[in-house]
Amino acid sequence: MTLARRTVLSFAWLLLSVVLACGYVFFGLNRIAESQAQQLALGAAVADASFVDSALLEADLLLENYVDFHDPATLAQIDAIRGQSLSRLEHLRSTTSIKRVADLVDAFREVQPQRASLRESIVDATNRRDEKAVLFFRQQRDAVNRRVRHYLRKIVYVQNEALAQSTTGSTRTIQEFRNNLVVLFLGTLAIALSIALAAARNVSRRVVPLFDMSIAVTAGDFKVRVPVEGRDEVAILAATMNDMAKQLEELEHAKDEFVALASHQLRTPATAVKANIAMLLDGYFGAVTAEQREYLQDAYDANEQQLEVIEEMLNVARIETGRLVLDRAPVDLRELAQQAAAQHRFGIADSGQQLEVQVPEHPVTLALDQKKMRMVLDNLVSNASKYSDTGARVGVRVSENPDGASVEVSDTGVGIAEEEQDRLFRKFSRVENARSVSAGGTGLGLYLAREIVRLHGGDIAVESEPGKGSTFRVVLPRS
């Protein structure tokens, strides 16, 4: 699944959750509105019943008035109140949803004609001034009124009960709705967050190796590969980066192969040149004059320098292809150091420099590749002289310690600035100064030296101060 699809999916999920939540809110609000309407209706019914109740009371009071004062206007008032309360009663009957209330209203209506006729009888008796009859009918009407009142109170009671129930129900509904809404909200949030988090973590988990790989490739490791998972953009990027590293690796390999082959092919003619000149110098073809010898020697030296460069390039090619194999045997490090110093003794003396060699009295025996370690020390001693002026001191010191041994090659020469010290051991790096330009060299010597020492499990460190000199320390472990 592509990242875009994954993003759309999580967005769609969020959208769905929002729609669901809105639906739920709509549904809940609807229910609340419904129960509000129901409560309103119940409340109206109570109002109807209460109105009728008080209307009855008022009508009775008015009737008492008529009995006492015979005012015909009072009768009209009673009729008006009667009309109002009957219409409210009809209203109540038609709107109530409670059967018991409807029954009570019907019972009320059944008694109503009796009440009306009793009223008529009271009015007649009053008009006749028959106080006895008035008293008799009033007593009867009071009894009917008590029944009617009982019905009305019952109606109010039932209605109130229903209202209380409905209110409790709707309060519960609102609480449930609120709780559900909180759960729904938190749940949706949690799911959306975990989808987003999972997507983000998935991407970052797979991007980290790509990041590491780009660092490794930048540092020159072309063998590194990353796993290709899925078919999204990250996977495509991973596959592309793997291809890129593969091509770089092939290119690097081709370059190394070329260097190895070219060096080997260069070596053979250079060897023939060397042998021919040496035979001339050795007098195989007759005596040579001093002048001839000088020029032959120059040619011989130049050829030697060329062979040395070829040898360095070959070694670099071997190191890069992992084909530089050490041929280790017990070697006295003192001897190697002394040989290296001896090799450059005349060159150092010619430059007007002093050579000091310090070695322990007892042998310092380590398992080393004699030829390659000798090359390392040669290079360090040669550099010490090359980068020092006339009058400088070149020191070679071998010392032993519990973990192994070390060789320090020091000089009192031009020194190396701190920012240049890091570059020293890189391929083709050379510290620029007046003498180095004339000194020649490929810029491979220190790179090779460090690689060879590292193959032995050791390392080379440099301490230097411009103007005071440098010390290169080769530390070798007892293997």
Added chain:
Amino acid sequence: MKRVLIVEDNPALQKVYVTLLTKEGYDVEFVNDGKQALEKATAAPPDLILLDMMMPNLDGVGFLRAYDIKNKHPNVKVMVFSNTEVPTKVKEAMDLGATRYMTKYNFTPKDMVAAIRGVLGG
């Protein structure tokens, strides 16, 4: 007069070896590859074979394997003189009966003559 067979495909080096060893008083013959060397050294075994490693047709190791010094030619000395110094190649050559293994590029004619004298004993 000791007989030396030079096996070398590079003409310039071949010429140097032939001239040098003739001047040093050896009876010198030369061939260009391992295959020719096998024919010549089988027909008339020399005292010393100066053997290059990287050659067309049959290389140094191939020659040593076919020539079988240990069983068939115990009296023939073989000095490998090559610019290849891969440790596995060196070991293989020595295991197949070579007396010495030397690299061409860091030897002078004098060193070479001294080494040959050492191997042939005088």
